[in-house]
Amino acid sequence: MPVRRRILVVMAASGALAGLAGVGEVAGVIHRIQQGISPGYGFSAIIVAWVARLNPWAIVLVAVLFAALLNGGFVIQTTGVPGAIAHMIQALILFLVLASEAVLLRRRRRRALAATRAALPGSV
């Protein structure tokens, strides 16, 4: 496999997708060029990609749910909660999702280990 060429092609394709996101925002949502088009979409996208465990189908689902979380922040601002609190709540939700995922993964591993040990003949 031509590794070097493959790396270049993949990075170009990844950049092309990011550019597609940008032109979609400008041409389809904002309809003009202005400053602050992206309120940290790039970083949010990294979070989405990792929460989806780098699975392209899961990314679609996680992206929509994460966008709901972001927009929920705007909604609770209309009830008088400061926008900064909304950001903190979003971050805390992310923390808890990560922590619970890690805890569940460890518990599953421990159970699988216990099941394997029990199935082995002659084990204590």
Add this chain to the structure above:
Amino acid sequence: MTLEGLLALLAVAVTSGTPLIFAGIGELVTERSGILNLGVEGMMLAGAVMGFAVAVGTHSAWMGVAIAMLAGAALALMHAVLAVTLRAEQVTAGLALALFGAGLSAFLGKPLIGIPNPVPFRAVSVPGLVSIPFIGPVLFHQDPPRTVCLPVARCR
């Protein structure tokens, strides 16, 4: 470019490079332990707001520095629990920490916006080194946090 212009550029570069030095060394320490922390921005923001709030409240600049370091450490502890204790995803945990720090600082700092710092650091000269021609006044006539940044960078 004239020599004066070059020196002025160097002075500005030292000023705006100082946060990069401290944050960079902090990230370096983390990276050497094998942990990636993308939440440096959040920790810096939390430190800035907490330090300023304490400096305004206690009229002690050094107390502000101490509390700022504690605030950054507290946020880093959140990342450590996730990344080290629970072995969660480090990239997401770090970015979530950046989001959290931004929100926390915006929330805590809102009543402080527009208040001038009552206890600004005064620039001090490092004896001897400040008389080096050209670069001496640029590098060695700074406020104390900037002065310590060079030794800290040396003894990483």
